[in-house]
Amino acid sequence: GQQLNQSPQSMFIQEGEDVSMNCTSSSIFNTWLWYKQDPGEGPVLLIALYKAGELTSNGRLTAQFGITRKDSFLNISASIPSDVGIYFCAVATNKLIFGTGTLLAVQP
């Protein structure tokens, strides 16, 4: 079936560092989404991308929809401890398909 591959699988960084993670697919999708999941919670939408090449920011987060429509990346600038969590990319068709997730740990 369709699969989204995220990398890296996990990241352990110091507070203040910038973070970059990406998501790739073998198929073309027209809507790419980035979610964050805190422990014990459901995923929360961070950024939605609807147009190939689109670059969208939400505070310290920036995401881009790849021009080929087969990938996307998420950047977090100046990380803080509350950025800890699992970040999922997802694509929207008639349902959401989630990526494999990137676990982010931030050391104060």
Added chain:
Amino acid sequence: SAVISQKPSRDICQRGTSLTIQCQVDSQVTMMFWYRQQPGQSLTLIATANQGSEATYESGFVIDKFPISRPNLTFSTLTVSNMSPEDSSIYLCSLLLGGADRTQYFGPGTRLTVL
């Protein structure tokens, strides 16, 4: 946005029993979804539940194992039947809001452990 609540938030159950999970939302929505998140894994869609019609199940999930009810536009239940330890997961309900962004929101999840 939308407020979604789930009950119970967590439960520990014995093998062979069944558990019904409730999902309540604060606005009327047509499409609701149920997901499973196995330990350390991503989210997998179980089924789509539209009010007034039978739920549509994804490959690998069947109605006998995961019966779903959708009696109105603000409520849905998922039952995990005849449970085994392999059913230990987080179960999340989700809804899709209309409008330009068609954003999908998730409930807090129900953490199920089957002994």
